[in-house]
Amino acid sequence: MTDLIATVGKKITERWLAAILLPGLLYVAVIGWAVLAGQRHALDLPWLANRLTGLWQQHTSSPGTAVVAIATLLAAAGLAGVAATAAAEDGVHRLWTIRGPQRWLDIRRRKTEARWQGREPQPPRRYLPERATAIGERFRLIGTRIEAQYGLSVTAAWPRIWILTDNDARTLIGTAHRRYYTDTALAAWGLLYLPWTIRWWPAVVIAIAALAVGYRRALASSAVLATLIEATVDAHTTGLAKTLGVDLPEGRLTPEEGNRINNILIKRA
Structure with a gap:
């Protein structure tokens, strides 16, 4: 048990260092550079080095001051x-999953319809884009496709399906979830640099580089996460029905059975 706690503590520490402290130190360093150099000495490294040396000698006359x-x-x-993590979850992810301006949605729908030309049978109209970004659309389509196939509400069913999954599936989804939010946090850092x-x-x-790379990486990680969630639902619909006595x-x-399960889960019947 002691070894297990030590291993878990080590993993948490490594994750905290990689996801929060190291990017945070870089951010603080860049902001310090910005405050000291300003526009006039923006990339004047010799000037910055001399300025930092002077400040260090001035304010670290005692060991206590250096520690502080x-x-x-x-x-x-x-x-x-912590601010970047919060911005990733409450800001960037929501921006990527909003409905978006109608004109932009119309453009995306026309492009999608053009790609569907010649496909038989034609995909349902509900599969046309309704979110501003491809990332948001992937997450929306999880529920849309599952409802179309099974008549099942993912929002109501997912907590129960999660309970039915084994540890391997939970590990895969958890890893994909962390990967997606790591990429989202990179874009959030870009927003923090903008001011x-x-x-x-x-x-x-x-800022532009962090936003661009974060979005590009999130395109891939969101696809993996969405696919794993949808696959998990596909694999456990029968088990869910059996558990609920349907x-x-x-x-x-x-x-038909999916609607019956919905009624049970939301306590309508």
Whole structure:
């Protein structure tokens, strides 16, 4: 048990360092650079080195002062990391999954319809884009496709299906979920750098790069996460019906039985 706790603690520490502290230290370093250099000395490294040397000699005359400075730096880095994590979950993810302007949706729908030309049978109209980004559309289509196939509400069914899954499936989904939010956090860091472009113009390069790379990586990780969630539902519909006592005359879940399960799950029957 002691070894297990130590192993878990090590993994948590490594994850905290990689996801929060190290990016936070980089952020604090860049912001310090921006505050000291400004636009005038934006990329003047010799000037910055001399300025930092002077500040260090001025404010670290005693070991206690140095310890306080390092502790303050680590605290600021940790707070920045927490802010980026919160922005990823409550800001960036929501921006990627919003409905978006109607004109933009119309453009995306026309492009999708053009790709569907010649396909038989034609996909249902409900599969046309309804979200502003491809990431948001992937997550929306999880529920849309499952409802079309099984008549099942993913929102109501997912907590029960999660209970029915084994540890291997949970591990796969958990890893994919963390990967997606790591990529989302990278884009969130880009948003945190944007305000500093007023003080230090290179911040705009960092912000755009973080946003672009974060979005590109999230395109891939969201596809993996969405596929795993949908596959898990596909694999456990029969088990869910059996658990709830719903008979499957055709040996598989159909929209009729799916609606019966919905009624049970939301306590309508």
